Amino acid sequence: MATEFTGKDIYQEEFDPWGYLDTYYNLKSGILVTDGFLDFALRKLHETFTVRGVKGETLIDIGHGPTIYQDLSACESFKEIIGADYADCSREYYEKSVKNEPGIFDWTTVIQAVCDLEGKGTVEEKREKLKRTVKKSIKCDVTKSSPVAPLVLPRVDCIMTLGCLECACKDLDSYRNVLKNISSLLKVGGNLIITEILNCTSYLSGGKRFSCLSLNEPFMRSAITEAGFAIIDLEVIFRKYDKEQYNTCNHDSSLFVLARKLRDI
Numbered sequence: 392m393a394t395e396f397t398g399k400d401i402y403q404e405e406f407d408p409w410g411y412l413d414t415y416y417n418l419k420s421g422i423l424v425t426d427g428f429l430d431f432a433l434r435k436l437h438e439t440f441t442v443r444g445v446k447g448e449t450l451i452d453i454g455h456g457p458t459i460y461q462d463l464s465a466c467e468s469f470k471e472i473i474g475a476d477y478a479d480c481s482r483e484y485y486e487k488s489v490k491n492e493p494g495i496f497d498w499t500t501v502i503q504a505v506c507d508l509e510g511k512g513t514v515e516e517k518r519e520k521l522k523r524t525v526k527k528s529i530k531c532d533v534t535k536s537s538p539v540a541p542l543v544l545p546r547v548d549c550i551m552t553l554g555c556l557e558c559a560c561k562d563l564d565s566y567r568n569v570l571k572n573i574s575s576l577l578k579v580g581g582n583l584i585i586t587e588i589l590n591c592t593s594y595l596s597g598g599k600r601f602s603c604l605s606l607n608e609p610f611m612r613s614a615i616t617e618a619g620f621a622i623i624d625l626e627v628i629f630r631k632y633d634k635e636q637y638n639t640c641n642h643d644s645s646l647f648v649l650a651r652k653l654r655d656i
């Protein structure tokens with residue numbers, strides 16, 4: 392199902408955080424729950440920040456959208472997390488979620504799952520840790536060579552971007568450039584964490600269809616390597632076919648990558 396490119400301005404004007412969360416992260420029916428992605432992402436992030444020892448001062452979570460699951464393990468290994476997204480509605484929803492304001496999406500079960508993976512702590516302690524670690528969300532445009540301009544940030548130890556770049560890019564050349572743009576925010580020797588849904592052309596969210604750049608594993612391997620990174624870990628999980636769910640979002644698999652920056656390009 393092809394759809395015209397829906398870039399950052401459409402996210403700014405038409406993205407509905409609640410509609411997205413309900414369609415993709417509702418614990419009973421959410422597409423990224425039933426297809427196994429959420430459990431996969433929590434497991435890989437836990438592995439990354441514990442077994443693989445990825446840690447440091449500052450991590451930037453780019454294109455966080457309205458979700459916080461991705462920061463639940465990271466907040467144990469970084470002193471500071473800075474959120475970054477183009478859409479103001481995503482940034483506002485994310486900040487409210489970090490503060491656990493009334494009426495926001497309920498992440499309790501997911502927070503408990505991360506505490507279980509870590510074998511320590513309570514949901515309340517994790518919420519507090521997240522609130523202390525996520526400092527703010529800043530405006531960011533990954534298609535710009537200086538994605539957080541006019542802000543100038545010191546280069547950070549880790550960039551994480553989950554389910555964002557396939558939404559932000561019109562074509563594969565643009566994806567290659569975007570990798571270089573976000574790499575400019577990262578120290579040499581720093582880590583890049585990416586998840587993407589693969590072979591997806593569009594997805595429905597809050598009644599609106601958004602375009603999605605169709606990616607596959609060989610492309611991801613070459614684009615990340617060509618952008619000056621060494622791939623440390625890469626795993627793909629596949630999804631069962633379900634006609635109704637594919638009509639909402641037609642990815643056939645999801646990919647997780649951890650890569651280390653070797654050089655500036």
Ligand SMILES: C[S@@+](CC[C@H](N)C(=O)[O-])C[C@H]1O[C@@H](n2cnc3c(N)ncnc32)[C@H](O)[C@@H]1O
Binds near residue numbers: 454553
């Ligand atoms: C599908 S949503 C978020 C996905 C969320 N991280 C998750 O794991 O489910 C994609 C996000 O990318 C953001 N985005 C789209 N284009 C962007 C751009 N050019 N620069 C930065 N963020 C962008 C949108 O505003 C939106 O919040």
